[in-house]
Amino acid sequence: MFAIRNTLHFCNISPIRHLSTIPFSSDFIFRQLFDATSSTYTYLLADTTTREAVLIDPVFEHAGRDAQLCKDLNLNLKYAMNTHMHADHITGTGVLKKLTKCKSVISKASGADADVHVNETDVVTFGRHKLQIFATPGHTNGCITYYSPEQGIAFTGDTLLIRGCGRTDFQEGNSEMLYHNVHKKIFTLPPATQLYPAHDYKGLTSTTVDEEKRLNPRLTKSLQEFVKIMDNLNLPYPKMIDKAVPANKVCGVFELSPQ
Amino acid sequence: MFAIRNTLHFCNISPIRHLSTIPFSSDFIFRQLFDATSSTYTYLLADTTTREAVLIDPVFEHAGRDAQLCKDLNLNLKYAMNTHMHADHITGTGVLKKLTKCKSVISKASGADADVHVNETDVVTFGRHKLQIFATPGHTNGCITYYSPEQGIAFTGDTLLIRGCGRTDFQEGNSEMLYHNVHKKIFTLPPATQLYPAHDYKGLTSTTVDEEKRLNPRLTKSLQEFVKIMDNLNLPYPKMIDKAVPANKVCGVFELSPQ
Numbered sequence: 001m002f003a004i005r006n007t008l009h010f011c012n013i014s015p016i017r018h019l020s021t022i023p024f025s026s027d028f029i030f031r032q033l034f035d036a037t038s039s040t041y042t043y044l045l046a047d048t049t050t051r052e053a054v055l056i057d058p059v060f061e062h063a064g065r066d067a068q069l070c071k072d073l074n075l076n077l078k079y080a081m082n083t084h085m086h087a088d089h090i091t092g093t094g095v096l097k098k099l100t101k102c103k104s105v106i107s108k109a110s111g112a113d114a115d116v117h118v119n120e121t122d123v124v125t126f127g128r129h130k131l132q133i134f135a136t137p138g139h140t141n142g143c144i145t146y147y148s149p150e151q152g153i154a155f156t157g158d159t160l161l162i163r164g165c166g167r168t169d170f171q172e173g174n175s176e177m178l179y180h181n182v183h184k185k186i187f188t189l190p191p192a193t194q195l196y197p198a199h200d201y202k203g204l205t206s207t208t209v210d211e212e213k214r215l216n217p218r219l220t221k222s223l224q225e226f227v228k229i230m231d232n233l234n235l236p237y238p239k240m241i242d243k244a245v246p247a248n249k250v251c252g253v254f255e256l257s258p259q
Numbered sequence: 260m261f262a263i264r265n266t267l268h269f270c271n272i273s274p275i276r277h278l279s280t281i282p283f284s285s286d287f288i289f290r291q292l293f294d295a296t297s298s299t300y301t302y303l304l305a306d307t308t309t310r311e312a313v314l315i316d317p318v319f320e321h322a323g324r325d326a327q328l329c330k331d332l333n334l335n336l337k338y339a340m341n342t343h344m345h346a347d348h349i350t351g352t353g354v355l356k357k358l359t360k361c362k363s364v365i366s367k368a369s370g371a372d373a374d375v376h377v378n379e380t381d382v383v384t385f386g387r388h389k390l391q392i393f394a395t396p397g398h399t400n401g402c403i404t405y406y407s408p409e410q411g412i413a414f415t416g417d418t419l420l421i422r423g424c425g426r427t428d429f430q431e432g433n434s435e436m437l438y439h440n441v442h443k444k445i446f447t448l449p450p451a452t453q454l455y456p457a458h459d460y461k462g463l464t465s466t467t468v469d470e471e472k473r474l475n476p477r478l479t480k481s482l483q484e485f486v487k488i489m490d491n492l493n494l495p496y497p498k499m500i501d502k503a504v505p506a507n508k509v510c511g512v513f514e515l516s517p518q
Contacts, residue, residue: 018307018333021289023282030280034462036295042462048277065461072474074277202324203293203301205464215331 019192019210022152028129029073030151032196032205033066035059038089038240039199042066043155046075047127054079054126055102056146056155057198058092060252066092067099078126081105083157083198084143085112085248087171087241094253104251109135110142112249118144131155134185138178139166145186152190157198160186162207163216168230170238171245175230179223187213278451278469281411287388288332289410291455291464292325294318297348297499298458301325302414305334306386313338313385314361315405315414316457317351319511325351326358337385340364342416342457343402344371344507346430346500353512363510368394369401371508377403390414393444397437398425404445412453419445420456421466422475427489429497430504434489438482446472 024030029046042062046053053075058066070077077100080093085106093104093114103115105124118124120135124146131146136159143166147154158166160182168175186195191210212219218229238244247253283289288305301321305312312334317325329336336359339352344365352363352373362374364383377383379394383405390405395418402425406413417425419441427434445454450469471478477488497503506512 018310020285020307021283021287023285024280026279026282028280032291032464034293034464036298036462039295048279051277062462065463069463072470203295203321204324204328205291205293211331 019208022190022192022194024151025129027127028151029053029075030153031069033062033069035062035089037061039201040086040089041196041198041200041205042092043196044069044075045126045129045131046073047129050127051075052078052126054081054124054131055092055096056081057083057086057157058096060090060092060095060247063092063095063099067096070100076100077102079103079105079116079124081124081146082110082112082248083146083155083159084140085110085171085245086158086198087238087244088199089240090244090247091252094251097251107133107135107142107144109137110140112142113251120144134181136160136178136181136185137172138174138176138181139168139171141172143181147189147193149190152192153194153196154186154189155196155198156186160195160212160216160219161197162195162200162202162204163212165216165218167233167235169233169235170241175227176223178230179219179226182219187219278467281449281451281453283410284388286386287410288312288334289412290328292321292328294321294348296320298460299345299348300455300457300459300464301351302455303328303334304385304388304390305332306388309386310334311337311385313340313383313390314351314355315340316342316345316416317355319349319351319354319506322351322354322358326355329359335359336361338362338364338375338383340383340405341369341371341507342405342414342418343399344369344430344504345417345457346497346503347458348499349503349506350511353510356510366392366394366401366403368396369399371401372510379403393440395419395437395440395444396431397433397435397440398427398430400431402440406448406452408449411449411451412455413445413448414455414457415445416457419454419471419475419478421454421459421461421463422471424475424477426492426494428492428494429500434486435482437489438478438485441478446478 031044033042043056106114108117290303292301302315339355365373367376
């Protein structure tokens with residue numbers, strides 16, 4: 001495990017920078033989608049030329065909406081991908097496999113079934129667009145971050161939230177590991193990188209590396225302080241976990257038909 | 260008023276186009292914000308050079324969040340603007356005037372107080388960025404749409420929603436007028452223009468001119484059919500209207516301190 005003494009250099013507070021926005025390519029489609037029940041964000045990304053699309057963190061109850069949006073935009077859903085095995089909602093991947101011709105994607109380390117298992121350094125492609133994969137465990141063992149350097153965006157799942165982070169008190173949670181992965185793999189991305197989390201509970205929709213390095217109330221602290229904060233959150237047992245995790249182990253449906 | 264017989268040429272269904280995304284300028288900041296209670300979207304736009312910012316359709320309960328976000332991003336809020344006098348929530352403009360040095364903006368035709376009254380063809384500026392104003396009455400008499408040709412975005416308020424539109428059965432609502440303004444002023448914008456509404460109730464966050472021209476279940480119909488649909492919605496009396504409209508007439512607070 002990581003040594004606490006090695007982390008003090010992470011705690012410098014950056015000055016406010018006047019960063020340029022990284023514009024999307026003209027052949028890149030981006031849509032953010034929301035589930036009000038679990039405050040989950042789903043993301044639709046696509047290539048305007050080949051019409052190949054991916055969905056990140058789809059929600060079971062909205063699989064129909066998401067498949068319809070792909071149809072409306074004349075997109076072929078290639079992958080329905082998760083950042084991790086969620087405990088607060090059932091993933092839409094299983095239903096989307098039935099509604100479209102997509103394949104499900106999740107990290108090997110998640111322990112969940114999927115058509116495609118990914119690991120650190122793997123790349124997911126749709127059309128000419130690419131998402132690099134970083135292993136960012138800490139909230140769960142299988143947490144990954146999807147990153148597009150060209151579009152200047154990263155999908156951080158529950159690893160890094162806007163002014164917050166995922167809890168680390170269940171599902172192999174490890175606050176030291178989360179801290180190190182955020183600092184080593186997310187905070188080292190270009191400061192203007194727009195970060196899109198799996199959730200927000202205050203109506204914020206995105207943040208940047210720069211903002212979280214300056215303003216995250218937990219992750220700007222030292223590792224010792226961070227671990228103490230995470231150890232003392234005293235959060236209630238997640239109400240959906242006993243239903244969501246077994247379902248998410250099999251792509252969101254208990255009996256997944258072979259495709 | 261508009262003649263029904265003149266509208267049939269609006270009803271052609273466009274084919275699916277493979278449109279290019281209009282990228283944001285690198286000196287343009289865009290953030291979408293959400294109020295889960297009224298499903299209202301608020302928008303923060305800013306110039307990265309001058310740090311001048313505007314908020315479109317802020318919500319009373321989130322004025323603190325929105326002022327904090329401006330501070331976090333080192334932005335000076337110039338205008339807190341409304342697309343119309345809302346009936347479903349109290350605007351945040353009054354509180355934002357107290358929390359920041361902003362001025363409130365609304366259309367003259369709304370009948371509401373504001374520091375700045377705007378009309379069709381007026382332009383709102385923040386830094387080097389501009390928003391053109393179109394009068395798009397129909398949901399209310401004072402509804403306006405803010406449009407940036409450079410960024411390829413328009414803020415349609417309740418005039419045009421994603422696969423829907425605002426109701427026309429209260430507050431000077433007029434379905435013929437709404438239909439004509441959508442067709443003449445919004446559907447004539449470039450097809451790839453990204454449309455950001457004041458609300459969505461299904462977790463969708465934006466649409467395009469092209470999508471709504473092809474897929475809006477109400478506005479792809481003839482005027483006669485549209486009017487019939489709007490006449491038969493049988494929606495309940497808006498629960499917030501008796502509180503929201505009087506408050507919104509005075510920028511969201513009943514006793515607005517002079518600035």
